[in-house]
Amino acid sequence: MRTQLHLLLLAAVAAAVDLWPTHQRIAPSFVNTDVVRTVELSSQAYVKASYSIESQSDVDNDVFYLTLSEEEENVTGWIEAKAKGATGGLEVKRLGQHAESLAYLYAIKLAKPLPKGESLTLLVDSVQSHATYPKPAFATQHDSHFRVYEADGIVLSPYETTSQRLRVKAPTPNVRSYHIPSALEALAKDEPAVKSGATVTFGPFKSQPPTATKDFDHKPYRVSIDFEMNIPALTVVSLKRTAEVSHWGANLNIQDEYVVRNDAPELKGQFSRLDFQMSQHARRMSPVIIPALSLQLPSGAHSVYYFDIVGNVSTSAFRPAPKAAGRAARLGPQNAQLDLKPRYPLMGGWNYTFTVGWDAPLGDSGRWDEVNGRWILAVPFLTPLPATPIDQADVRIILPEGATDITVHPPFDVALMERSTHITYLDTIGRPAFDFHAQKLTEKHDGFIYITYKVPTAAHLQKPLAVTVASLIIFSVMWTLKRVDMTIKK
Amino acid sequence: MESYSQIQELYARLPPFAPIIPTSLLPYIALFLCSAAFLLGFYFTTLPRTLFSIREVFVALVASVLAGFGVVALFNYFGVYV
Numbered sequence: 001m002r003t004q005l006h007l008l009l010l011a012a013v014a015a016a017v018d019l020w021p022t023h024q025r026i027a028p029s030f031v032n033t034d035v036v037r038t039v040e041l042s043s044q045a046y047v048k049a050s051y052s053i054e055s056q057s058d059v060d061n062d063v064f065y066l067t068l069s070e071e072e073e074n075v076t077g078w079i080e081a082k083a084k085g086a087t088g089g090l091e092v093k094r095l096g097q098h099a100e101s102l103a104y105l106y107a108i109k110l111a112k113p114l115p116k117g118e119s120l121t122l123l124v125d126s127v128q129s130h131a132t133y134p135k136p137a138f139a140t141q142h143d144s145h146f147r148v149y150e151a152d153g154i155v156l157s158p159y160e161t162t163s164q165r166l167r168v169k170a171p172t173p174n175v176r177s178y179h180i181p182s183a184l185e186a187l188a189k190d191e192p193a194v195k196s197g198a199t200v201t202f203g204p205f206k207s208q209p210p211t212a213t214k215d216f217d218h219k220p221y222r223v224s225i226d227f228e229m230n231i232p233a234l235t236v237v238s239l240k241r242t243a244e245v246s247h248w249g250a251n252l253n254i255q256d257e258y259v260v261r262n263d264a265p266e267l268k269g270q271f272s273r274l275d276f277q278m279s280q281h282a283r284r285m286s287p288v289i290i291p292a293l294s295l296q297l298p299s300g301a302h303s304v305y306y307f308d309i310v311g312n313v314s315t316s317a318f319r320p321a322p323k324a325a326g327r328a329a330r331l332g333p334q335n336a337q338l339d340l341k342p343r344y345p346l347m348g349g350w351n352y353t354f355t356v357g358w359d360a361p362l363g364d365s366g367r368w369d370e371v372n373g374r375w376i377l378a379v380p381f382l383t384p385l386p387a388t389p390i391d392q393a394d395v396r397i398i399l400p401e402g403a404t405d406i407t408v409h410p411p412f413d414v415a416l417m418e419r420s421t422h423i424t425y426l427d428t429i430g431r432p433a434f435d436f437h438a439q440k441l442t443e444k445h446d447g448f449i450y451i452t453y454k455v456p457t458a459a460h461l462q463k464p465l466a467v468t469v470a471s472l473i474i475f476s477v478m479w480t481l482k483r484v485d486m487t488i489k490k
Numbered sequence: 491m492e493s494y495s496q497i498q499e500l501y502a503r504l505p506p507f508a509p510i511i512p513t514s515l516l517p518y519i520a521l522f523l524c525s526a527a528f529l530l531g532f533y534f535t536t537l538p539r540t541l542f543s544i545r546e547v548f549v550a551l552v553a554s555v556l557a558g559f560g561v562v563a564l565f566n567y568f569g570v571y572v
Contacts, residue, residue, distance in 0.1 A: 246571035248562055248571070249516070250507065250508075251513075253571060303569060359569070364506070365507075366506065367501055367504035367506060368504060368505055369504055376501050409492075409497050411494065425572050426561075450494070450501060463562050463572060467557060467558040471557045475534065475550035475554065476550075478534070483541075
């Protein structure tokens, strides 16, 4: 009876004070005086938005809410924010879908509450993957590569927007067309859309009330731009990284299993090897073809291996990091470069699956904490490929046998973390392994996963002990056999 | 448990990992220990066939311990970093 009363009271309190921002109306504590969104198109879309805001109240003025439409949310893989003129980033927290307006809400925590009447400019950078699509969807191996980018012409915001502009910068000045709907043209202050070189500017637009509401439909205000692409559009469909730590060998082995796909228009007709060889020779290869990849490996990497399902692939070149001396050493370690050439050139829509791995000294990634008697290991989440989205990544870190008191610190919130036991050579009880699963990653997600662990000395000696016991067993078998009479007696 | 930035800052100022046995010595340790274990094993097979002999047990033990460390060093030398 008493617990029921308590639960009833709790429910009443929760209903009365709706605490979660996705289930309450956003307070109009700011006004966007000027919003400029600049989209730089490459094989990913880099959106740099500048929100000039003015505070309207002295309460609820420490968090700025950013809303994304469903189309934007599906493609956005990375958001970071900072205040103009200030150093250091601001915390951006993903809150989820707003119950009323169905827009996706992000909370940007300001460095300090903004008093009424004061202004601030927030710079919000985001990376959109798979935000463009090829048009036409099919092309031969000689054709050019054209893509279409669509965006919301009017920014979705829970605050009133006095003035806003959208600038889209294509990778080449060859912009075939751009489209602005008539509903949006009516909102423009003077010229609705202007093309200058490779940049198309939509706007500036007149003052808008808050658009992240239930009644506002953003779809009639979507703009699009049809442009020529001269950069290879590679996607990593899945990446499976395994990092294995060895204390006896002082080594960190990292192995990456990639499934990559060329996102250029799908190949129409047959692949002609003859035409391909001729175009390579004449150096006039269409940008829809990807003949090679380049990976930047850490400076201490050695013993690199590259194989796929058929076997070892010999068309690769590994250039170890040069020995740095003097000023170069102070600038930081140089990257080693691995140039990979798949067995076949990747035409539009083609996939390739391969495995790359290397060894590096553990001294480059592991640190010894004397105070707490533990080691700290830093493993990069992925090797960034320029402007390449990674749809699915699994990182597995395998610690030495007998590791205890393990703490893990991933660089960003991952979808799933698993702990398992991995058994490999000379193992008895198995090694602790941690799996991190994440989706929709970009090259900005290359932060380090920090893992701290302790290994008692007895655990270090487990391996030699296992071999010792095995050889003792062999000796005792030999001892027994020496005393068994196996001669054939009459 | 520390936050991410705390660990990051701690990592930046700690000394790097250093193994107890330097890795450059591992090939020589592997060669020495494995050959010693092999010779002792050979000697074990030449011992007389008495019912119980403390010498046999002692030789087997020493050979096994040497083989244990020798094989671990051998694995590391060949690139199988155990």
